[in-house]
Amino acid sequence: MRVLAAMSGGVDSAVAAARMAEAGHDVTGVHLALSRNPQSYRSGARGCCTIEDSRDARRAADVIGIPFYVWDLAERFHADVVEDFVSEYAAGRTPNPCLRCNEKVKFSAVLERALALGFDAVATGHYARIVDTPDGARELHRAVDPAKDQSYVLGVLTQAQLAHAFFPLGDTVKTEVREEAERRGLSVAAKPDSHDICFIADGNTAGFLGAQLGEAPGDIVDAQGNKLGEHSGTHGFTIGQRKGLKIGTPAADGKPRFVLDISPVDRTVTVGSREELAVSELTASNPRWCGPAPADSVVHATAQLRAHGDEVPVVATVQGNHVQVTFAEPTSAVAPGQAVVLYDGTRVIGSATIDSVQRVSATV
Template identity: 60%
Template sequence: MRVLAAMSGGVDSAVAAARAVDAGHEVVGVHLALSRAGGTLRTGSRGCCTIEDAMDARRASDLLGIPFYVWDFSERFRDDVIDDFINEYRAGRTPNPCMRCNEKIKFAALLERAIELGFDAVCTGHYATLIDGPEGLELHRASDAAKDQSYVLGVLNAEQLAHTYFPLGSTPSKAIVRAEAAERGLTVAQKPDSHDICFIPDGDTRGWLAEKVGTATGEIVDRSGSVVGSHEGAHSFTVGQRRGLSLGTPAADGKPRFVLEVRPVSNTVVVGPKEALAIGEISGDRHSWAGRAPSETAFDCEVQIRAHADPVPARARVDSGVITVLPDTPFEGVAPGQTAVIYDGTRVVGQFTIAHTVSAVPATA
């Protein structure tokens, strides 16, 4: 088949493209230019999609003997990922830009163009597995639990899965991928993995948001509403945060306090004890199914609320387009805006954006 290999400039996408070539597919490499700052340089393992990454992707393509192109998706990335990130923080939510990038860029904009050009599938270096199930294609966790990326792929729907190709999903470890890259002569064999938010390469999310959203002094209150401190912008706080609160009034029990809630309308941050971070119910209405939808409106499952969190056994219910999840044991530190991915064993069932949370610990005066 004709395969468009999305090449980030890292070792995973390079080896994925190489395996697609070995499998006999007609492969073309493409690097997505997502930044308007064309001269952006990479610093260690921070960020991605820089000019150096584009050069690494080109060198890998040349070694593999496949055509290579750079496509400018910077405007779409700005609109669908960066602006969404800013707007979500303005609304007091904590978004996951990698989820939006997969949903809107890599498996929407890129896939749409690939299909228009006659490609059968988009190949990426994600660690996830596709399995032909009894009722259609299924998305499953990767063999390497430490590298599994099925969570960030939970936004893919059945049509998108039908045109994706994950050559690394059954690889037992990242070490094997690096060794294979070295054997192939790929210069990215020992290149560090990227981390943090790619469009904030220095890692200073708080400072970046302050520049984009602005600062405004507001109150920090406890669960009873008593003022215990002040801040320079509610957008710079996330649920579960402990550091950087600078509270003027200590807790009565002397224990540390954590951010429990961000209220953007009143520019207020609510803090409380660690046990108050326990969440007994989450719900949301922005959802999609990775393949077939559940046959029942209520079903047992496992739910993961962060890319590297442990899945939690739960009971999910779908009612009028809203998904509500009751975990067997409370989630900890859940913020509206996060993505909850639903699993049935290793299979990804679907996902939704968390809009509401209910504490498992009642507030006390």
């Protein structure tokens, strides 16, 4: 099988490519140049797509003994991921750029190009598993290593995309991957993982958004509309945020306040207690199913709301292009723009983008 191995320059993608080659596939490595102005070096575990990363990927390909190319997808990445990220924050929503990158770039642009060039599949270093069913379908499942599981950000993949995908690391824990890289003589064996948003290398998301959107001062208010302070832009806040609110007046009960709502139209940020964050249900749209759409309109499942969040029991009601998710127990810090990913055990059912939430405090 002809396989295109996406090689970021990190240890995971290098080992994934090596495993595919060792399994007898005809493997070609490709590094995706996603930055318009790539820096020469990373800063520790921040950022990616630097010149150093592309060189690390090339060296790994040489050790593995596979052809290697660099594909410039900077414009596609900027349009589909960076601009989407900025516009979502400008609208008061909280997007997940890694999820959008998987949907629009790695398993859309790259897979489409790979198939057009005669490749059969794309392999990446994501921690997730694909399980082939007796009827010939492919299911996306959680990785064996729960600490590294990335099925949440892959929940946007369709059955057609899974049919041409390989995740060779899904049955391995991270320590074993590094040990294997060392045995294979890959120089990236001890390279730090990238933990932050790749196009914000200094980790200062608020500063990045401020430079893109400018200042738009407004008020910070409580749930009753009382002004508590001021801010320089709603894009500097996310639902559930506690730190950095800069409210001079303490709460009457002395407890911390959290961001409850963000309204870019009137430039208002509403804050309240932890209890006021509790959500009983949400409405999401544009579902993407990792296999056939659920046969029943009502699905008992578990849901994950953040990349490293816990699963919670839910009942999901599917109505065309919308999904209503009701929580068995109230949950907190649910933000419009995030993805809700539904699971049946370890299997990913699909995902949808959160549009609105119903807070417990609004119903009592």
